Amino acid sequence: MPFTTETKEEILDYCENHLPEDDWYEEQFDFILDEDLRERIIQEFKAIRFAYKLYEGITAEEENLVFEVRNQILAYASIYEAVIENVIETYYxxxxEYDKLTHEMVLKPYSLPQIKLDKLKNELDHDGKQIIPAFYARSKKDSPKVRFADKCNTAEELGLIHSFIGKDGEIVNLPTEIKNIYSYRNCIHLLAEKRKDITYELDLSKKAYRRMRPFIDQIKEKLREDEKIS
Incomplete structure (x- = not known):
């Protein structure tokens, strides 16, 4: 049974109060040239902020609080990954650094005439194992093999993200913190949580949100410095 109109309006007013207007989101992510991706990132950002206000409004506890925190981490980690990957792909x-991220040296079999293969087999023997000729070649990595930590490291090497001095005067290692947030995102699976004894803390989800501001600012500053955007 849905809420009454009055209750629904009260909830919407509470959740949407103090949230930015649509133009703000467009301005923040205007460096994402892929319009579909930019819109999807904005939708995710808006939705997770709305959900945070909703759970804040009901003072979520126990399993509801865990559910909120897990989804906050999942959403922000996904945004970090989408932005980093798109910026590197689009501008660099x-x-x-991009070449190193997306390519690797792999062993590939080398074809020889059978007579030479037979000679090689007779000449070489190692613990009863068959030895075949091969050579190292540069090969493009399959997308799933490019780990987020590697993307994050590449972004750091390019100067897109870096450490900074926080409001409390302490050094904040932004690349490391983003990788840590993403590592929790990979554990958002009931069996993985059990195996790794994962405990989700509200502070981590708040950090995932707070780091979004310097994350965006640093990327846009570097893009301007490299004359990628105006």
Missing amino acids: RDTE
């Missing part, structure tokens, strides 16, 4: 494809 011609760099050594």
Whole structure:
């Protein structure tokens, strides 16, 4: 049974109060040139802020609080990943850092005439194992093999994200913190949580939100410095 109109309006007013207007989100992510991706990121950001206000409004506790925190971490980690990957792909494809991120040296079998293979087999023997000729070649990595930590490291090497001095005067290692947030995102699975004894803390989800501001600012500053955007 849905809420009454009055109750629904009260909840919407509470959740949407103090949240930015739509233009604010567009301005924050205007460096994402892929319109579909930019819209999806904005939707995710708006939705997770709305959900935070909703759970704050009911003072969520116990399993409801865990559910809120898990989804906050999942949403923000996904935004971090989408932004980093898109920025590197869009603006830095011609760099050594990008090439190192997306390629690797792999062993590939080398074809030889059968007579030479037979000779090789007779000459070489190692613990009863068959030895075959191979060579190292540069190969493009499959997308799933490019880990988020590697993307984050590449972003740091490019100067897109870096440590900064927080409001309390302490050094904040932004790349490390983002990787830590993402590592929790990978554990958002009931069996993984049990195996790794994962405990979700509200402070981590708040940190995931608070780090979004310097994250965006640093990326846009570097893009301007490199004359990628105006």
